[in-house]
Structures are given as structure tokens and as C-alpha cells.
Amino acid sequence: MNVDAPWPGMVREIHVSPGDTVDVDQDLVTIESMKLLTPVVSPAAGRVTAILVEVDTYVEEGAPLLTLEAARTG
8 A cells, every 4th residue: 555645745754664564653754844844654554665755855745655565454
């Protein structure tokens, strides 16, 4: 699944790398919009498969930031 930018802004930090295992609500990327730094958090537990952006790049709302392979349950 893609994790998308919830609003337009500048990517300021990337907190994960491909192959990292993440938990629900873990910080993945920090976006700056209108001088406010806000984390984009993981919607599910799983493994990061790809980072699709770089630090100091501008993204539009809905732009894919990274891909996440959700952990299988049950």
C-alpha cells in the first residue's frame, strides 16, 4: 500500500528506510507546511518496501511518500 501525503508541503525528514518494520502510528515522514512540522504516521503495522521521496522536496496532497507491506494478521 502507498502512504500518501495528507497535504501539500516540503519533506523535511524521513524516519524509516526500506526493509524497516513499523508499527501502527509510527512516524514515517515529517512534512513542513505553513512553517508547521507534522509527522505522517503509519496506517498499519508492516514493512517499508520503498521510499518514494527525498528530503527537501515539495510534495502535493495525495502524492505517494512510501510503500508499505502490511503485516498479515490471523
